[in-house]
Amino acid sequence: MARNQKAKAKAEQAKGKAKEAVGRAVGNERMETEGRVEGARGDARQAKEKTKDTFRH
Template sequence: MSGTEKSKAHVEQVKGKAKEAVGRAVGNERMTAEGHADQMKGNARQAKEDIKDTFRS
């Protein structure tokens, strides 16, 4: 996995976890959902890069 894409995926996952936690703490369902969506985007980006790495090897 390229370093840039790997770091982007990790940042999205961490940002999503933080946003989801804050949303739960303040009772904001929309922020919680946005955080979950950010995590899923990070997971999808990471999965895409893993697939690309598989075919490169």
């Protein structure tokens, strides 16, 4: 289960970065902001998983 969540976090981070870059390239502020939000969501998910791993070991 943990690997699945870690993979989701990485995917969400990558998707957010890509969306932010595309938004910046085409001048779409909304898309750029959505990308930042998705990236932050992925960062939060990854931090949660790291915390769980710390207490697991």
